Amino acid sequence: MPTVRDVRAKSGEEPITMLTAYDAPTAEIVDEADVDVILVGDSVGNTSLGYETTLPVTVEDLARHVGAVSRSTEDALVVADMPFLSIGVDEADSIENAGRMLKDEGAHAVKLECGQHTVSLTERMVQLGIPVMAHLGLTPQHVNQYGGYPRQGTDQDGAERILELARAHENAGAFSLVLEHVPSNLAADVTDALDIPTIGIGAGPDCDGQVLVVDDVVGLSAWSPSFSKQFGTVRREMESAIDEYVSAVESGSFPAPEHSHEADDLEDLY
């Protein structure tokens, strides 16, 4: 069984690889590629559920996708991202929502978009046996505060706040930290300051690992952020396959004789 200890042990030896996945076939492919950590991100709201932000994603939505991913994963650590307002409002509810991802859906850990309010919550969850991946820098659930998705930690105060919160979450027992869209020199400093591994997205090369949204990596997304990189052309592949299917049906070349059969013993029904 994959554990958070494996992730901690790998850091410092080799870069940690992490990707999102939301469904069974994608999880299978990501797992077979030996990716260390699969994040069932609340980015599922953008990638798969047709929302403009992650805010409408519910615990039910996330749980459904976590179940699909964990049923299809053998080796990777499966991390469930906690949706907007599913944690932080009330401690008991937060723990119930997070615990459910492990108890019922097969996740091994949860990820929390962090702030001052998640320090004691992280400590409580870890005490109870729910491993926590912290997430600092750009936290997209704050889109209404930011008015968009700007880079974080770009001035001294902002950078110090991120470093302090990173230390606080390490002390509270988080097993790793995602740093999103922060200057690479800040990410390098935070990585140096912590014992737990940092996993960057738009945070430069000096983190202990990297994470991206799988739809962006394979080239399925219609749009992807500038800090992402497209390693494939899945959207184009799908477009051309679907175009060919439509043409084949319209021209009558599909289905061909081999795609159906007649029953010899049937008599005409009229």
Ligand code: KIV
């Ligand atoms: O939801 C998500 O995909 C994430 C990653 C980008 C870190 O939080």
Ligand code: NA
């Ligand atoms: Na997320």
